Amino acid sequence: MKLSTRGKYGLYAMYYLASHKDDGPQSLQNIASVGIPRQYLEQLLGSLRRAGLVSSVRGAQGGYQIACDPDHTTILDVIDAMEGPLELSDCMADEKGCKYAPKCAVRRVWHKLTDSINRELAGITLSDMDKIDECEADQHVG
Amino acid sequence: MKLSTRGKYGLYAMYYLASHKDDGPQSLQNIASVGIPRQYLEQLLGSLRRAGLVSSVRGAQGGYQIACDPDHTTILDVIDAMEGPLELSDCMADEKGCKYAPKCAVRRVWHKLTDSINRELAGITLSDMDKIDECEADQHVG
């Protein structure tokens, strides 16, 4: 299982724009300067704009601005905008598709996992991103 | 983001074999009878066998048997065998590949998420699967 670069790039762009919240429109050029292909990022920012997470200003000196509150916008919002809702398998999305659904243990597990992951994604806001300590996740469990 | 059918089918197969732990070898035919393409499942069981999670008996009346303790085999073990280790993006797998790694907030978030998901997967054993209540995951969050 992988999160694609869409999610990664998109999250980076949101992070970048959040940290330039009051600096006026940021050009694609600037945002992409960490090594993201400019024309590819352009597509991704289109998705973020259509999701209402960023706004754009066209023309010379134009660019992108964050259009949401970083304190209340979660990584789930961003990932959803970039990759569509999390679906761990087809039968999660289309309950009707699986005739064994009612008694399917796999389905119940899938459902639980989907929920946990979404909860995890929804638990981190853009503002939180700076505060996460890399080592924190490395603590061994109990 | 999706877990592929590999993970789903593989987990189903493990669940099936766990519940026929003492019934002798189970044929591919039987395991696949819920609607999984037989020849495809054959490939997947090969992966599970090579991972040591199932054993096989060849020849007539042959089939597959679970080769691990369902009480101590987690969904993570199964998913890893089927899909390889969870990687949320390239730069997680290849730290060297990203020259911005040391100060990359996105990377820290990715890392935290990877860890959370793995912990979640590792927290459910095959034996647990029957006990999961579908409604449990639907509780709204505080």
Add this chain to the structure above:
DNA sequence: TGAATTCCGATCAGAATAGTCGGGATTCGG
């Protein structure tokens, strides 16, 4: 007017996913 910049649809190469095919190897029952 012209440079900067976003917007947008089309196209493309490579990888992964999902599945199929054909035949080889092994074992059991008779």
Add this chain to the structure above:
DNA sequence: CCGAATCCCGACTATTCTGATCGGAATTCA
């Protein structure tokens, strides 16, 4: 020993997804 049942395995295919790239239209600023 024979034949059916069954696993084993490499090769093949079709479809979709990913990660771009291209070319140009529309907009805005100076």
